[in-house]
Amino acid sequence: MDERWQLLDRPSEFEVVHQALTSGDTGGVVLVGVAGVGKTTLARMVTGTLSRPVRWAACTQSSQAIPLGVFAPWIAPSASRDPLALLGSARENILAQPNSVLGVDDAHLLDQLSATLLHQLAVDRSARIVATVRNGEPVPDAVTSLWKDGYLERVELTALTKQQCVGLVESVLRGALEGLSADVMWESSGGNPLFLRTMVEGALEAGTLTKVNGVWQLRGPTAVPSGLAALLDERLSRAGDSVLDALQMLALCEPLDLDILIGLVGEAAVDAAEIAGLIRIGRDGRQISARFSHPLLGEVVQGRIGTASARRRRGRIVEALREREPGTAADRIRLARLYLDSDQAADTALLSSAAKDAIFLSNLSLGEDLARAAWERDGGLREGELLARALLWQGRPGEADAILDRYDPDTLDQLELVQWVLPRASLQFWSLGDVDRGRELMRLMDTRVEYPPLRLVGDAAAAAMTVHENRIAEGIAAAEKVLAAPDAPRQAIDFAAFAAGLAMPVAGRGADFEPIAARSRAEKQPTDGMIRVMVRYCDVLALTTVGELDRAEERATEYSEFSSTAQFLGWAIAKIAVGVVAIHRGRFREAVTTFEQALAALHAETSLPWQLPARLLLVRAYAALGDVSSAERVLAAADEHAGPHLALHEPQRLIARAWLAAATAGRHSAVEFARKAATIAAGAGQYALEAEALHHATRFGDRTHAARLATLAGRVQGPVAGMYARHAAAIADGDTEALDAVSVEFEQVGLLVSAADAAAQAIPLHDRAGQRRHSAQASARALRLAARCDGAATPALMATSRPLPLTAREREISAHVARGRSNRDIAERLGVSIRTVEGHIYRACTKLDATDRDQLAELIWHNPIQ
Structure with missing residues (x-):
């Protein structure tokens, strides 16, 4: 009967999906609809007709909790925790067969890294994609982008019509359906194919759907349930204890290796569950796994498991899984999560290792949970430092400091002292702004640590602090010394790269940072995932300062793709890097959106210092767009981050x-x-x-x-x-040819706002020389470039588009008048006397034929002079 349910006639949708997977203009299709509407059925029907190889990945709630969980079977065994390396491994194996199709069931349940990988495959069209998404569920932004940005075609599957419902049921039953029964089925199912199928199969099993005189009739209250959950629950009640046992095991750890499931519940139970259509067996990369035939089944089954039973069952799964060495980060995280909620005593080393995996794979909250569990079981410094780091990165330095405060530095050896000092000094210096305390802690390490490689770790962290104190040359020299040391450990290299990456670009040595950035990119096993994210930001910053905006944009896009909202800090820093490029290119609306998103992500109990560079650039974007009130709001907010620790x-x-x-x-x-x-x-x-x-x-x-x-x-x-x-020389000399030439230079490297300003500044010079044609050309060029910069309203552009006969000081004071400020307020802001302000207002009113301040304000608002 299973095959008969796939005879649903959706010819138009079938053709759209088939076209998208074979010769369409997009890279595939996303099927969207409510649970049970037939998305998976249609997708598998279409892919079953293709001559291309098809690989399926089915998302579950269990896989969603693990970075790259759904694609874990395609990741080669490796100790690497680097997200880009893992993404690359999964991508390589998924695309091992050329000209293939990738199917993703329930893509709304993708974890962020898996969603990123799917997005990458769609963007560069490495494989045709067919994905299903359930309506009414939160969907990762990377998945939503698939259809919003036109990479995949979106097809909405709606409920069946009454005629389709009747036709489907009659084809399955191979007989006519009574009209009254048809009405009941149509109304009760709402046209949902899964509701309909479960209703029919359940009624057949219960004996309430029978054939009378050649016509199928539905009778009895159990055949008209109120919803799908009730229908599935009723069906499960008749599945038998052994089948239910298998389903309950699977509900707690889906997907589950077939051999392990058989070992837990027996071959007969697994076979019975598969034959009943409740589970399906398939190959997940290197292993054969069991999954539910529909995700809603798992949800219903979980509702049948009590807390005590769930703990005991997870314990049995743990006993089976720990006999196999977890070969990947996903394996370790999965096993550690099962341990936490089971009746088994957790392995502290496994919890710590899984916590590192989670943090490096951009999931700080999961990393915190695992690290806390390890710390509460062991209480060791290694576990405490890991927990403190997860808390610190989430903007909770007070909690992190309280964890570290439990250890007495006098009892620590040299390695332990470094492990203790670095996070504590970092949170004191950067998060709490206590420079003196941060430096005091660093001096403690300096006086007690003698082993050269460990001293280099301290030197690198101190270099980063020095750079933030705006002692640029000293910070760069210290960082370069660490980077040149042959025995420098990875942690020292990471910190030194971060210090150099913030300092070299602003020092005018952006090109010198490239080999350092390349060294960091090549390192597959960083000591701290967040430091790696920061170094990547520095890479983008360096490229912008040397005028390589195309490469900067490529890097920013690449780095932002692996970041996850679960790792809000890494995601936000990657967003800031994207915004840096947008500001330089003059894409101010994009910059506003990007920076506002980053700032929202950086909101935490203790405001994170990375908000400062984002806010300062956001002020410039709002100002360029003429949104003064927003610019003032953001600049005022930036005042919370000030002090010697952020003098940079x-x-x-x-x-x-x-x-x-x-x-x-x-x-x-x-x-x-x-x-x-x-x-x-x-x-x-x-x-x-x-x-x-x-x-x-x-x-x-x-x-x-x-x-x-x-x-x-x-x-x-x-x-x-x-x-x-x-440009400055051309302005000083009043050289229009030089201004025109440098405007072209600015445009060629992508600095469009500077190009527009240079063209605009040439206009009055052409006018004074009587060069009307050249003036018109410069004006047209300035307007064209400004339009590409979202209509940027820079002083040069506005002065040439709507000039007013005012001096620079008169313009400035008139603008304050227009904003409703009193003469005293204006005088205090500008550091001049009230009489001076009154004189400028009088002269401005005279030039503009305004009788008073109110008329002057009205003229200013309706005739912008910026």
């Missing part, structure tokens, strides 16, 4: 203030903020950022920085600083 970011804070001032027509203030940023950057050795700050000042109308930028062009790696210098 102070030049960026001033650049953000400069852009906000520019957005309020405060060119004079904007130039002053940009100059201050350049001064602080120069004093700290942030030469690339000094050049950028002077470039902003030049775009805001400052003509005095050509000489300094020319000097910096010889010091900062990459072509961008040279462009800044040529």
Whole structure:
């Protein structure tokens, strides 16, 4: 009878799916519908007609809890915990057969890394894909993107019509169905094929659906259940104790190796469950596994298992699984999770190893659970440090510090002292902003640790702190010393790469960081997954400073694909890297969305310091779009992250203030903020950022920085600083040809807003020279480039599009008037006297023929002067 249920006639949907998997413009299809509507049936019917090889992966609630869980059978045995390496292994094995089709059942249950892999396969069309998604369930963003971004075609499967219901049942029963019975089935099932099938099969088993005079009739209350769960539950009641035993084992650990399931419940029970259509047996990569024939069966079965029984059953599964060495991270996590909820005494070493796996595979909450379980069983420093690290990364430094405070450093040996000091000093320095306490802890390690490799670990962490204190040259030198040491352990290399990666780009040595980034990318077994994420951010930052925006965008996209929302910090940092590139390219709306998402993910009990660089760049994006109130809101929020432990970011804070001032027509203030940023950057050795700050000042109308930028062009790696210098020289000389040329240069490297500003700044020079044609060309170019930057409203662009006959100071004060500020408030903000403010307002009103402040404000709002 099973095969007859697949005779459902959906010709139009069948053709759409077949076309998508054979010759369609997309890479496949996603079938969407409620549970039981026939998504899997249709998908398997279509793939059964294909000549291509088809590989199926079925997602479950159990596999969802394990990073890359559903694709674990395709991951080669390895000790690697690196997400990119594991993704690569799964991808290679899935695509081992060319021209293949990948089927994914219940893709809404994919874990984040598996969803990422599926998304990658769809984007580059490595394989045709057919996936099913249940309506009404949360779906990973990577899966939703499959149809929203046009990679796969979305097909909504709706309920059957009454005619289809009757036709299906009659084809299965091979006889006519009574009209009244047909009405009952149609109304009770709601046209859901699975409801319908379970109803018919259950009624046949119960004897309430019988053939009378050649016509099938449905009689009796049990044949009209209220919902699918009740129908399945009734069917399970008749399955028999041995079958139910097998199903309950499977419900607690799905999928389950067939041999293990047989060993637990017996061959007869497994065979009976398969013959009854309750489970299906199939090959999962290297092993043959059992799964439920439908995920709802597992949910119903779980409802039949009490807590005590579940603990005992998991214990039996653990006993069977631990006889096999867990070869992959997914295996270790799965076994550790079973241990936690079983009646078996957990293996602390396994829990610790699984906790590391979970953290490195971007699931901090799971890592915390496993690490806490290990720590509560053992209480050792190794387990405590791991738990503290998971808490720290989740923005809970107080809890992390309380864990570490239980250990007496005087009782620790050299290795243990390093394990204890590093996380505690880190949380004191970065999370709590207590620089003195952080440095005190580092000195404790420095005085007591003698073994050279361990000292290098401390030196690398200290280098990262030095960089954050804005002592750039000193921090780089310390990091390079560690990186050059032949006996440096991996933990020292990771920390040193992070320190160098934050310092070298802003110091003008972005190109020098490339081999360090490559070394980090090649390392398949990092000591801390989050440090690896940060180094990857630094890689993107370095590429942007040397003007390699295409490569920066490729890296940012690559790095963001393995991150997971379960690992909110890693996901957020990857998002910030994407936003960095968007800001440089002038894609401000994308930057706003990206940074806001990252900031939302970084919300924690203790605000995470990574919010600061995201907020400062977000201010610039809002300001460029003319959204002053949002820019002010974000800049005010950024004030919570300030102090010597974040001095590295102070030049960026001033650049953000400069852009906000520019957005309020405060060119004079904007130039002053940009100059201050350049001064602080120069004093700290942030030469690339000094050049950028002077470039902003030049775009805001400052003509005095050509000489300094020319000097910096010889010091900062990459072509961008040279462009800044040529732009400043062209502004200083009033050279329209040079401005036009440098505008083209900016566009060629992808700095579109700078290109638009250079073109806009050439317009008044062409006008004064009477070069109307050149002026029109520059204007058209500036507008075209601005449009590609989401209509950016920079001072240069707005001054040329709607000029008002006001001086820079008059513009600035008039903008404050338009924002409803009093003369006293304006004077305090600008550091001038109230009489000076009144004089500028009077002259502005005279020039614009405004009778009072109100008319001046109205003119400003309706005639933007930014």
